[in-house]
Amino acid sequence: MTSRVLVTGGSGMVGTALRQQLPNAVFVSSKDCDLKDATSVNSLMLEHEPEHVIHLAARVGGVKANSDYIGDFFLENILINANVLEASRKHNVKKVISILSTCVYPDSVTYPLTECQFHNGPPHDSNYGYAYAKRMLDVQSRAYRQQYGCNFITAIPNNLFGENDNYDLDNSHVIPAIMRKMHEAKLNNESVVLWGDGSPLREFTYSKDLADILLLLLDRYDDPEPINVGNTQEYSIKEIAEMVAEIVEFNGEIIWDTSKPTGQHRKPSDNSKLIGLGWKQENYTDLKKALTKTYKWVILKYPHLRGIV
Numbered sequence: 001m002t003s004r005v006l007v008t009g010g011s012g013m014v015g016t017a018l019r020q021q022l023p024n025a026v027f028v029s030s031k032d033c034d035l036k037d038a039t040s041v042n043s044l045m046l047e048h049e050p051e052h053v054i055h056l057a058a059r060v061g062g063v064k065a066n067s068d069y070i071g072d073f074f075l076e077n078i079l080i081n082a083n084v085l086e087a088s089r090k091h092n093v094k095k096v097i098s099i100l101s102t103c104v105y106p107d108s109v110t111y112p113l114t115e116c117q118f119h120n121g122p123p124h125d126s127n128y129g130y131a132y133a134k135r136m137l138d139v140q141s142r143a144y145r146q147q148y149g150c151n152f153i154t155a156i157p158n159n160l161f162g163e164n165d166n167y168d169l170d171n172s173h174v175i176p177a178i179m180r181k182m183h184e185a186k187l188n189n190e191s192v193v194l195w196g197d198g199s200p201l202r203e204f205t206y207s208k209d210l211a212d213i214l215l216l217l218l219d220r221y222d223d224p225e226p227i228n229v230g231n232t233q234e235y236s237i238k239e240i241a242e243m244v245a246e247i248v249e250f251n252g253e254i255i256w257d258t259s260k261p262t263g264q265h266r267k268p269s270d271n272s273k274l275i276g277l278g279w280k281q282e283n284y285t286d287l288k289k290a291l292t293k294t295y296k297w298v299i300l301k302y303p304h305l306r307g308i309v
């Protein structure tokens with residue numbers, strides 16, 4: 001890619017995964033520019049004059065953080081998104097890719113999740129602040145396309161994991177939480193307590209696969225509708241826990257705390273639009289391989305991981 005690309009959220013999990021594929025792009029973190037501030041975002045665009053923007057930055061968190069700070073999740077994400085899209089419009093950015101999430105689909109929906117159902121009802125109560133702010137990315141992208149002809153598109157990944165994830169147990173997603181708990185339990189010769197009964201089925205996508213997919217979308221996808229991009233292979237949380245235990249070489253007891261909520265049984269998504277663009281199911285990295293790579297990175301960095309120190 002020879003065009004000028006600016007990546008927001010460049011210090012995050014997906015941002016760092018993209019660095020290898022886009023060595024000449026400008027990667028921006030909150031230390032370079034607070035995207036909640038419109039003037040700063042405008043200066044950022046003036047400075048770099050990007051042709052393409054990959055907009056990854058967001059206030060991201062697990063179920064607890066999303067619920068405890070629901071107002072902050074709404075406001076911060078609304079401001080970040082509105083400022084990035086408006087500055088991209090004003091500075092004639094040719095194409096913007098923004099990231100939504102399958103967790104912002106309606107709570108009550110027909111499975112598998114298809115893109116046309118994205119706004120068909122309220123999101124889950126626990127994360128409606130984040131969810132509505134994310135949904136407005138789709139609204140603003142379409143509205144700018146309609147009024148100004150902007151080529152602003154949106155992609156919908158499912159659960160992501162990989163190197164540079166967030167390992168804060170109050171604020172992390174399922175894979176980094178299980179990996180950290182098992183790593184520490186192995187070091188301390190303890191058992192591990194996991195939430196629920198392990199039966200829910202979920203889909204997981206490796207951050208480096210998402211990086212590849214974003215480049216494919218930059219090249220081939222110009223439609224106003226969002227596009228599901230996640231790996232649709234389902235695993236139970238129990239299977240994930242067993243796989244991580246094997247990789248970590250954690251041989252202690254796994255205690256399932258069934259007093260804690262388990263969530264919906266399944267949330268499968270439909271990625272046939274992505275497959276129609278030429279992406280193949282076998283292009284996704286095998287889950288065990290991706291978890292092994294992630295854990296190798298964790299061992300190298302521990303305890304200097306995001307969310308621990």
Ligand code: NDP
Binds near residue numbers: 031
């Ligand atoms: P991370 O939490 O790893 O990274 C977030 C990034 O956003 C960081 O670079 C952070 O900068 C930046 N950021 C946050 N607030 C601001 C701000 N006010 N100004 C400038 N930059 C800011 O996120 P991921 O890489 O995991 O997620 C990437 C995208 O994918 C997000 O849009 C997220 O909503 C979406 N997504 C994530 C999923 C997941 O499982 N992680 C699942 C589905 C979608 P800094 O490091 O300086 O704080």
